[in-house]
Amino acid sequence: MRVNWRYINASRNSYAILYAACEREGHILHHVKSPDSDITCYSLNSINESKYRDEIESAQCITIVGGPHASASREEVAGYADYVIVGEGEYTLPRLLSYIGDKNAVMPPGVATKNEYTPAGQCVLLDYYPPFSKMKGYVEISRGCPFRCAYCQTPQIFGHCMHHRSIDTIVSYSSRYRDGRFVTPNAFAYGSDGIRPRFDKVRALLEKLPNNIYFGTFPSEVRPEFICDTSLDLVNDYCRNTRIHFGAQSGSNTVLKMINRGHTVEDVIRAVECCRDHDLIPVVDFIVGLPNETEEDQKATCRLIRWIVRFGTVHAHQFMPLPGTELAGCKTGPVIPDLLHLLGSLSLKGKLTGSWGDPQIRFSR
Numbered sequence: 001m002r003v004n005w006r007y008i009n010a011s012r013n014s015y016a017i018l019y020a021a022c023e024r025e026g027h028i029l030h031h032v033k034s035p036d037s038d039i040t041c042y043s044l045n046s047i048n049e050s051k052y053r054d055e056i057e058s059a060q061c062i063t064i065v066g067g068p069h070a071s072a073s074r075e076e077v078a079g080y081a082d083y084v085i086v087g088e089g090e091y092t093l094p095r096l097l098s099y100i101g102d103k104n105a106v107m108p109p110g111v112a113t114k115n116e117y118t119p120a121g122q123c124v125l126l127d128y129y130p131p132f133s134k135m136k137g138y139v140e141i142s143r144g145c146p147f148r149c150a151y152c153q154t155p156q157i158f159g160h161c162m163h164h165r166s167i168d169t170i171v172s173y174s175s176r177y178r179d180g181r182f183v184t185p186n187a188f189a190y191g192s193d194g195i196r197p198r199f200d201k202v203r204a205l206l207e208k209l210p211n212n213i214y215f216g217t218f219p220s221e222v223r224p225e226f227i228c229d230t231s232l233d234l235v236n237d238y239c240r241n242t243r244i245h246f247g248a249q250s251g252s253n254t255v256l257k258m259i260n261r262g263h264t265v266e267d268v269i270r271a272v273e274c275c276r277d278h279d280l281i282p283v284v285d286f287i288v289g290l291p292n293e294t295e296e297d298q299k300a301t302c303r304l305i306r307w308i309v310r311f312g313t314v315h316a317h318q319f320m321p322l323p324g325t326e327l328a329g330c331k332t333g334p335v336i337p338d339l340l341h342l343l344g345s346l347s348l349k350g351k352l353t354g355s356w357g358d359p360q361i362r363f364s365r
């Protein structure tokens with residue numbers, strides 16, 4: 001039985017993780033550019049799902065679809081795919097492949113079809129699975145998030161309980177890279193419950209890693225209230241990055257409350273000042289067109305962005321209602337001309353990146 005992985009750039013880290021997990025169980029995921037026999041696996045987000053739907057529906061092979069969109073919209077995806085993996089795939093996918101190869105076996109929990117679905121009973125232990133093997137990917141150091149940002153799918157897929165890969169495993173896999181970069185919902189929350197920092201554990205990790213580490217920056221970010229003298233001293237002492245990437249999302253406390261961000265504008269200002277005081281460049285995320293924002297809310301965002309770009313840069317992207325989130329079904333709100341003009345002019349000056357008119361770009365980079 002040949003098993004294929006439909007290569008999609010946006011899901012390359014999922015490929016690395018699942019390649020390693022399936023390899024351990026004797027299944028090799030062959031890289032393909034179109035569906036092929038016997039089985040083709042996909043990982044889709046809510047942006048690229050529409051691009052692959054027809055391909056999956058008309059595929060002449062067994063199709064398995066996972067990823068954020070499949071987890072959030074399992075019934076919809078089960079309408080055109082044979083099997084849908086809901087949530088984490090490391091445990092479920094190899095067992096589903098074994099089940100397909102031996103119909104006497106029992107379909108594992110965490111898989112949905114048109115006719116049945118049993119939820120997975122537990123979350124994956126990160127240390128039990130390698131972050132990658134032959135197909136390289138970034139090392140995922142933590143998973144799960146205790147926050148409930150109204151636009152975000154992460155806690156719906158990985159749960160609200162933050163858990164971590166052990167230091168020894170992270171060190172072992174990082175040594176295979178010239179530059180060490182990590183996947184995590186919040187790098188400064190390593191070792192903690194995601195709410196109360198454990199900088200002793202972050203230090204213990206960084207002390208053991210080789211001197212080639214980028215922490216609190218691409219491909220992950222941190223939360224503003226975790227930015228402080230202690231965390232930034234750790235970056236300056238042990239890491240190579242000169243930038244710290246974090247989310248502000250709005251310059252209005254009313255909007256931050258509405259989207260359950262769990263921090264304030266004042267936290268963002270303090271975080272930017274702290275970066276400045278530690279000679280680190282803040283790179284700050286904003287969401288444009290959140291539902292129910294008023295003109296005053298967007299003017300407050302303009303003021304905050306203008307202030308931030310004195311010390312760093314901004315990354316803006318357009319709000320998109322994602323299935324499975326609190327804001328699913330909401331419409332992208334209008335953006336006032338002042339904010340559009342500001343984003344455009346900062347982009348021309350090299351002070352701003354992102355896409356505030358086309359959410360596709362955010363996901364396809």
Ligand code: SF4
Pocket residue numbers: 145146147148149152153154155185223
């Ligand atoms: S946006 Fe970040 S902090 Fe908020 S729920 Fe998602 S992962 Fe957690």
